[in-house]
Amino acid sequence: MSAVADPATGREREILTVASAHLNTMGVSVEWFSDIADTLGLTRPALYNYFADREDLQFRCYLMACDELGQRFDVAQASHEDPVDTLTGFLAINLTAAPELAVMSELAALRPEQRDAVTARQDGLVTRIAGEIRRGIDAGRIRDLDARLLARTLLGLASWPSLLSRWGSPADRTLLTRGVHSFLLRGLATRPAEAAPLPERLAPLAPVRPDLFSRADISAARRESVLIAASALFNTRGIGATRVDDVAERLGLSKRIVYHHVGQKQDLVDACVERAYRYSAALMSAAEAFEGPRIQALTTAIRDIVLANSDPAACIMVPYVGYGQVGAAEQAAVRGHVARMIGGYRTLITAGIAEGSLRPIDVEAVLLALPGLFCWSANAPDQSADDVASRAELLASIAARGILA
Secondary structure: OOOOOOOOOHHHHHHHHHHHHHHHHHOOOOOHHHHHHHHHOOOHHHHOOOOOOHHHHHHHHHHHHHHHHHHHHHHHHHHOOOHHHHHHHHHHHHHHOOOOOOOOOOHHHOOHHHHHHHHHHHHHHHHHHHHHHHHHHHOOOEOOOOHHHHHHHHHHHHHHHHHHHHHOOOOOHHHHHHHHHHHHOOOOEOOHHHOOOOOOOOOOOOOOOOOOOOHHHHHHHHHHHHHHHHHHHHHHHOOOOOOHHHHHHHHOOOHHHHHHHOOOHHHHHHHHHHHHHHHHHHHHHHHHHOOOOHHHHHHHHHHHHHHHHHOOOOOOOOOOOOHHHOOHHHHHHHHHHHHHHHHHHHHHHHHHHHHOOEOOOOHHHHHHHHHHHOOOHHHOOOOOHHHHHHHHHHHHHHHHHOOEO
16 A cells, blocks of 8 residues: 555444544554454454555555644635734634544654654644744734744644543633633733743652662662663554563663563553653642742743653653553542642642742643643653753743743
8 A cells, every 4th residue: 555545435444433433542552453443343354445554544644634623724814814814713713613533642653764754744844834833023013033843732732622522620621621712822920031941840850870889779779770772662653563672672671671660561650650751740749839929930840741742861751641540540540640649730820920930821721731731741852951941931821921922
């Protein structure tokens, strides 16, 4: 089959819609084909009448997502003259539209020619959105921001509704849309000058330095190195597409050593999730303890999350896609973690409004929408230190000041 497939129609589109929802929940997995067949009431062999294999189905889901996003952008452009209205109109369509589209976060699971074809379509859409952003910049409507980076941010926000419900939050699309508009256009800061992120991190990711004469310390450090490597792979390749062998190869270790320090694949996933929430809790506590304006604590936390998710020395996992592959017990723990995080940031934002550093906003709407600002960053195509730093700065700036000139 050629790398670029024909548009889906009829039964194929129905299968792709179901498969896209499965992708967003479970990510790519060995059971994926069977699960889709069960959902549709088909036999697994029947799926082979439409798709050559698992990679072909995933590939077609991603192509459908690219095409649908492009069509939605066409609608937004045709409906609005003002570039800001075009961009917010495009977001509004995606924040309220159904059915959900596949979030294209596991490109590494595809064959190279398929991956290149999807990337080319993504880049084409980014170029179109960036063109509208530059039109807004030239007209004095949008701040002088990196247009392509802002375009990718808008696509990330467009994908957030497909992931939100997986994390135990009600996918209230009206509330979500209101939350996105709260920070995207004008930002959250009353006085942007006091919202610049701190030069240092709120919760530094210090590498484990073991006592070389302590067997327990050495074992703990080795386990941490395994979790860092696995987290980086899960972020950039997806949970399902990452094998224990891949983690071992990244570290130059045998698979047996990974098993010894962490356990099987499920143990590895759960441990990375738990580690991520330990960091999130530490970051939230540091933001609460910060003595300056609450808006500065918030923008610094956003920047630090983006940096932590791509830090090669201490990477933190962001399991937005493939949440269904987290173990049942860990999923219950995650729901508790999420509730505590939401409560902490609710307190932070409410205190910021009371002190006057944050604008009066719909707090619940912002809490629902704000993770969509940065959820896409961990598996962005560019992961060099400079690229990550630029993304972190831009996303913190949007949270503080919005995009309007």
